[in-house]
Every structure is written in C-alpha cells, then in structure tokens.
Amino acid sequence: MKRRVAILISGRGSNMAALIEAAKAEDFPAEIVVVISNRADAAGLEKAAANGIPTAIIESKPFGKDRAGFEAMMQRVLDEKQVELICLGGFMRLFTAEFARRWYGKMLNIHPSLLPCFPGLDPHGQALRAGVKLSGATVHFVIPETDAGPIVMQGAVTVADDDTPETLAARVIKIEHRIYPEALRLLASGRLKLDGDRCRTLGSGATDATLIAPAP
Template identity: 45%
Template sequence: MKNIVILISGRGSNMQAIVSAAIPNVRIAAVLSNRADAAGLAWAAERGIATESLNHKDFDSRFAFDTAMMEKIDAYAPDLVVLAGFMRILTPQFCAHYEGRLINIHPSLLPSFTGLHTHERAIEAGCRVAGCSIHFVTAELDCGPIIAQGVVPVLDGDNADTLAARVLAVEHKLFPQAVADFAAGRLKIEGNRVINQQRNAAGDQNLLA
C-alpha cells in the first residue's frame, strides 16, 4: 500500500478525481493546504481523510514555510507527494527532499507555457492544440521529467475559460492514472525522460479529447 499526500490551494478538483478513482494499493494519507479556507479540505474531511493547513503568510520566508510543510507531510510517511493545484513555488530544498516522489499537473503542453495564464497564452499564440502535463517536480519551475500529457483542440471562438474547462476534463482522467502508474512501479526516470514500462509496451496512451 502506497501512502499519498496531496497538496491543494483551492477546491482541489484534481485531488477529488484521484480520491474518487479509488486506485488499487493507494491510500490517501492526507490532504494539506496553504489555505485554511480551501474548499477541498472540507471535501476530503467529509470522506474521512486527514486534513491540515499551514498559512504561508505566517512565515517570514519561503524556506521557513517549506520546512514547516515538510514536517507536516513527513508525519504521514508519504511514498508520493502530489501537487494538485498547490499554488506555491517550491524551494530547491523542498524539491530535493522529495526527489523522485513529487509530481505536479500543469495546464499546458510542456515545455510550452510554463508558469501562469497558460490558456490565454496558448490562444494568443495561435495554438491549434493545448492540454496538460503531469511531471516530476524539480527545482526548475515546470521543467521536470514529463510523465504523461493530454491534448485537446483549441476551437475557433475559444476563450481562456472554455479552453480551461476542456483541459480540466482531461486532467481528471490523466492524473489518477499517473498516480496509479507510480504506485504500481511502472515509472522509471532515465535522465530527463520518464519511461512508463507497461504503457510503452502497449503503445502510447496519452489522451486526445
């Protein structure tokens, strides 16, 4: 059984997708947030999952907050830490502490459009497709080895909200599968590339919606 700790900052829709997937051999040990009013905390608590919050504004540095957050996370002995809409830039020390067991979902087809406002930027750039990427987290923002990507078309007349909704539906399918692949030991990092041993044998299974 793999212990998973999920970090959120808001409603945690991807966290909800992971929990609802009831992944075999996965135990959601806790859901943590940097905001006590994050709606996802109440959702998780209603389902009997341990929840905690730690306000980053109470700390005088990013390093101090990350250190305190690591103490809370480590109390649950996580095999994997999942960033599901955790809106904090992490320190190199945090990333190194969870190297190889820290994953994030980003709403673009990396390496394009790292950072914020991804959907607006994809539309402004004239992209015909957009999507999301799940990746291992490194100290360099949104640049870790990519686990999986999901692709959606950018339609004529799309705005950031309509495109975001289409991408989010793919995120909710892709993220639980990535957690399942990690828990089953199917993911292997080779340099800056992730090899999914079972899926590569069966052919590419990235999502096109």
C-alpha cells in the same frame, strides 16, 4: 502494500477530488493519507474531510519569504503521516531547491498545457495567443524550476477558433481529471523510471491513436 500519498492544495481542489475518487478503488496502488493546504479558506479542505481524508492547514502567509521555514513545518506533517509520494493539486507555493530535490522522483504536479509549451501563469491565454490547434494537460515530476520536470503523462484537446481561456480550461480540466490519477497509478505501482531528464514508462508502447485539428 499501497503507497502513502499526500495532496497539497491552495484552493478548490478539483484534481484532489479526482485523485481521492480514484484511490477508492480496491486495486488502486496508493492511498490518500492527508491533504495539506497552505490556506485556511481553501474549499478543497471541506471536500477532503467529506471523504474522510485527514487534513492539515499550514498557513504560508505568516512565513513571508521564509520558504524553508514553511517547508520544515510541512515536512513534519509528512513525516507524521509517513508519506511516500506527494501530488500537487493547485498548490500555489514555490518550493526551495532543497525540498524539490528531497522529493525528486516522488512528487508530481499537473499543469494545464502541453509542456514544455506555455509554462507558468495563464497557460490557456498563452495557448490562444499562440494560435495552437491542440492544447491539453501534463503531469510531470517536480524539480526546482517551475513546470519543467520530467514529463510523466499528457492528454490533449482540440482548440476552437472561438475559444476563450474559460472555455478551453473547461475542456482541459476534464483531461486533467483523467490523466492525474493514471499518472499516480503508474508511479505508485513502480512503472515509472527516471532516465536523466526523461521519464520512461515500463511496459508502454506506441499506439495508432491520433488527434488532428482542425478535423480534416
């Protein structure tokens, strides 16, 4: 039985598209049953509809600071669609602690940095200002604190001396599109185990794969 997944978006939905594409595979252990946007003008809504995915619009702006009221409306849709897992795909809305706890261990987010480094806004600019040689993306479980939940999966890219936030973002997003579907696969297939603040992957082991920058 495939796990029922909702994707929450606010914009173009590029990671949403990667998840939808992955879920088309017959052996993928999850199905995307609804895409919910808090903005009616989110470009991702058209992409979802073009793939036959039901969509729902719950405008967050009218709720102002009433996050609980907004979440109650969203929870109704999640209940109606019998959603079991949530993936955030550029969802620009903070959750209440209550909602985050309700979905703890069942809600994933992706952030374009190697967390815990560079959480929050402008992660690529943060990375370049820090002078790091490697950056990347992180899939993590959602907790009340921003970009701070147990890490599920990470992917890295090298950082060039002449990189700008835009050129770095263009490489990192390719990594995002690779690791997010794989993280959802692990979660939906029951291979992830939360152990305190850490996420362990059943059946995984160390490899000899390395990424060194600058290349020697």
